Amino acid sequence: xxGCRDDGDGTGLRDLRERLRVLAxxxxxxxxxxxxxxxxxxxAQAKGCGTKALAAMTRAETLAIARxxxxxxxxxxxxxxxxxxxxxxxxxxxxxxxxxxAFVGAMAGAAAAGFSDAETAGxxxxxxxxxxxxxxxxxxxxxxxxxLRVLAxxxxxxRQP
Numbered sequence: 001x002x003g004c005r006d007d008g009d010g011t012g013l014r015d016l017r018e019r020l021r022v023l024a025x026x027x028x029x030x031x032x033x034x035x036x037x038x039x040x041x042x043x044a045q046a047k048g049c050g051t052k053a054l055a056a057m058t059r060a061e062t063l064a065i066a067r068x069x070x071x072x073x074x075x076x077x078x079x080x081x082x083x084x085x086x087x088x089x090x091x092x093x094x095x096x097x098x099x100x101x102a103f104v105g106a107m108a109g110a111a112a113a114g115f116s117d118a119e120t121a122g123x124x125x126x127x128x129x130x131x132x133x134x135x136x137x138x139x140x141x142x143x144x145x146x147x148l149r150v151l152a153x154x155x156x157x158x159r160q161p
Contacts, residue, residue, distance in 0.1 A: 014085030017076045019154065022061060030073060030150070032081075034061045065148045076156035087147040094135050102131035 020032040065081065073079060106127035110120035 002046040015036050015080045015082045016085055016088055017080060019080050020063070022073055022075055022077045022079055024075055025067070025073055028067055029064045030067045030071075030079065031062055031064050032079060034063050063148070065150065068150050071150055071153050073153045074156070074159060077159065078154040079150050079155070080154065081148045082151055083149075089115065091138070094138060098134060099128055099131040102127040 018034075020034055022032055024031040067073070071079070075153055103124050106124040107120060110123045115123065
């Protein structure tokens, strides 16, 4: 069910769709669990992958998403959600690209300015720390989860819709 698709209502050409399990239902939101292993399940290197082993030791991430008025959903159900591909790309850029560019830029600038190695390292680490501020701000304001839209509800086995 994971991937880019344009075959349903509310989806665009680059929208990514995923099925997430509902942990709790509140008046205006759904608390869902996002499994970080969905990409690893299809990987040919899964048996010897260190990333898979590390991810297995961490707990799954929970997200709170807006509950649509039409959705009749209960804990244990799965919801199919979509997110615009551009939103995902922007989030990935903020999480991965901004810190790397800040670190490398600070290192290059300090080296060009003739700073000592210790000063260069200190400046680069400070720039790296500051580069995480936009990510923290976006997470606290729930900018990325606001882009998630519920497309369908898949009742848990044994539950009547």
